[in-house]
Amino acid sequence: MHLYLLSSRVSFSPPVFCHASSSATLPFPAPATAKPIPPPSSSRQPQSLKLEAAAPPSNSKCALECPHFQSCSGCTHELDLDRPSVVDEAAEFFSKLGVSDFTFDSSRLWEWRCRAKLAVRGSSATPLIGLYEEGTHNVVDIPHCKAHHPRINAAVELLRKGITSLRILPYDEDQGTGDLRYVQMAVTTHNTSLPVSDRYKNGKVQVSLVWNTRNETSPSSEKLTALAQFLWRNGGPRSNENIIHSVWANFQTSSNNIIFGNRWRHLLGEMDLWEHVGGIDVSLAPSSFGQANTRAFDSLLWKLQKYVPRRSSVADLYAGAGVIGLSVAASRKCRSVKCIEVNKESKLSFEKTVERLPKSLDGSISWHQADTSAEPLSWLMGSEVVIVDPPRKGLDASLVDALKTISFRNLKPMSSTDSSQVKEEKRPWVLRARESSVYVRSSTTSDGPLVLPQTLIYISCGWESFKEDCKALLSTNKWRLEHAHGFNFFPGTQSIEVLAVFQRGKVANLKKKKLGKKKKRS
Numbered sequence: 001m002h003l004y005l006l007s008s009r010v011s012f013s014p015p016v017f018c019h020a021s022s023s024a025t026l027p028f029p030a031p032a033t034a035k036p037i038p039p040p041s042s043s044r045q046p047q048s049l050k051l052e053a054a055a056p057p058s059n060s061k062c063a064l065e066c067p068h069f070q071s072c073s074g075c076t077h078e079l080d081l082d083r084p085s086v087v088d089e090a091a092e093f094f095s096k097l098g099v100s101d102f103t104f105d106s107s108r109l110w111e112w113r114c115r116a117k118l119a120v121r122g123s124s125a126t127p128l129i130g131l132y133e134e135g136t137h138n139v140v141d142i143p144h145c146k147a148h149h150p151r152i153n154a155a156v157e158l159l160r161k162g163i164t165s166l167r168i169l170p171y172d173e174d175q176g177t178g179d180l181r182y183v184q185m186a187v188t189t190h191n192t193s194l195p196v197s198d199r200y201k202n203g204k205v206q207v208s209l210v211w212n213t214r215n216e217t218s219p220s221s222e223k224l225t226a227l228a229q230f231l232w233r234n235g236g237p238r239s240n241e242n243i244i245h246s247v248w249a250n251f252q253t254s255s256n257n258i259i260f261g262n263r264w265r266h267l268l269g270e271m272d273l274w275e276h277v278g279g280i281d282v283s284l285a286p287s288s289f290g291q292a293n294t295r296a297f298d299s300l301l302w303k304l305q306k307y308v309p310r311r312s313s314v315a316d317l318y319a320g321a322g323v324i325g326l327s328v329a330a331s332r333k334c335r336s337v338k339c340i341e342v343n344k345e346s347k348l349s350f351e352k353t354v355e356r357l358p359k360s361l362d363g364s365i366s367w368h369q370a371d372t373s374a375e376p377l378s379w380l381m382g383s384e385v386v387i388v389d390p391p392r393k394g395l396d397a398s399l400v401d402a403l404k405t406i407s408f409r410n411l412k413p414m415s416s417t418d419s420s421q422v423k424e425e426k427r428p429w430v431l432r433a434r435e436s437s438v439y440v441r442s443s444t445t446s447d448g449p450l451v452l453p454q455t456l457i458y459i460s461c462g463w464e465s466f467k468e469d470c471k472a473l474l475s476t477n478k479w480r481l482e483h484a485h486g487f488n489f490f491p492g493t494q495s496i497e498v499l500a501v502f503q504r505g506k507v508a509n510l511k512k513k514k515l516g517k518k519k520k521r522s
């Protein structure tokens with residue numbers, strides 16, 4: 001049994017052609033014969049390509065064929081969706097660092113986006129629902145977006161009808177007036193009442209309406225209720241469309257560019273959105289971070305799990321709702337997993353996900369609301385494996401420094417945050433953070449501070465910042481880079497997701513050590 005203690009710390013569809021192979025790992029480049037791929041909505045197995053530096057360009061023509069490409073800022077390239085050119089650069093980068101196993105996994109090339117935040121502008125008669133035109137604040141309508149899960153496009157059309165028929169006013173940025181500012185569409189593709197092959201295409205959409213009032217008691221809330229009911233009546237489970245999972249409201253009146261305000265209200269439908277990735281059921285509240293490409297994220301999680309030793313102790317930094325940490329807690333039967341995340345809204349989703357973990361797990365699991373840059377050492381000490389998944393800008397400088405300098409000499413500061421001395425902590429910000437932590441106690445105690453991280457797993461969505469962080473980490477010879485993999489998280493862009501595995505110590509030292517041991521034995 002898990003015991004919770006809230007306690008201290010912180011459509012246009014011309015045929016598209018693309019290389020496709022059922023083989024899991026192919027030498028690159030793939031065979032030159034192009035064959036038609038199934039329609040984008042069908043379920044496809046991920047491909048993993050083993051890449052070498054300076055691989056010759058692929059003949060692949062995996063084309064986006066999106067009618068909005070010229071105007072919308074969402075996608076930056078139309079061809080070779082299966083292999084953005086940054087992959088060659090990555091292969092070369094890792095090869096120079098001595099990594100020989102770099103692979104690139106591609107899953108869905110179209111209809112991959114299961115989470116979208118769209119601006120709502122224009123007028124009630126002609127609403128614009130989409131992304132900004134590059135370099136402007138002009139919103140481009142993208143009803144036939146090829147990256148969106150088709151149910152997102154269907155929900156957007158329903159919303160458009162609702163706005164028009166109920167005369168909802170889209171937000172006017174210059175005046176600060178209007179009702180509806182943004183909409184977030186998040187798709188769950190996990191419906192166990194359907195055969196596995198039908199689940200993805202039959203996803204349901206959690207719609208979050210960002211309303212331009214302080215709260216639900218404001219005069220325009222009647223319109224909000226009417227819009228939610230319109231969506232539910234025409235898209236909910238009793239409708240012919242049956243595409244809406246739930247409707248939420250977020251209240252935001254700020255004049256800045258921040259999409260969401262602090263106040264969330266569940267309006268209709270199921271409260272919890274469940275998805276299944278990395279072998280576990282995960283709950284994703286609309287206010288928590290969620291990965292946009294569900295399928296690619298699932299592939300990454302399965303790969304990542306192999307690099308976490310069984311029964312190890314793990315720290316998951318930049319954890320969101322703890323999906324990565326909890327997935328390894330279950331698959332690797334970890335002794336302890338602690339998740340650290342700055343957004344307090346992720347806590348509830350973490351707790352719900354924990355509730356669905358196998359009851360047989362006996363490791364300790366915790367989630368802490370904290371800024372990892374504030375006292376990074378306190379989160380690193382005591383765990384054998386550290387997983388970092390920072391935003392696009394990369395790791396906080398203080399965390400890079402801590403990773404570069406961490407040694408047993410740092411043990412003293414750690415003891416001051418030991419739970420036996422909680423009463424002595426007087427700093428109000430630390431005490432506040434402690435109050436928002438969640439501990440799942442178990443028969444196994446977590447490691448003490450006398451453990452230093454031996455494995456660092458870096459997940460990156462920002463290639464440029466990753467290269468900088470990687471060079472900084474390797475500069476002191478405290479870490480060596482052992483494995484690297486790329487994942488096609490954002491087809492149509494030059495962004496890839498990277499999974500890099502570092503081990504503590506430099507290669508030369510290790511060899512010396514092994515030689516030394518052999519000599520002693522002989």
Ligand SMILES: C[S@@+](CC[C@H](N)C(=O)[O-])C[C@H]1O[C@@H](n2cnc3c(N)ncnc32)[C@H](O)[C@@H]1O
Nearest residue numbers: 289318319320341342343371372373389390391
């Ligand atoms: C790329 S997301 C990864 C989330 C999570 N690993 C997942 O896959 O669902 C980065 C996360 O880091 C959090 N974050 C950003 N800066 C942070 C900081 N200084 N300390 C802790 N968390 C931070 C964000 O709120 C966000 O949830």
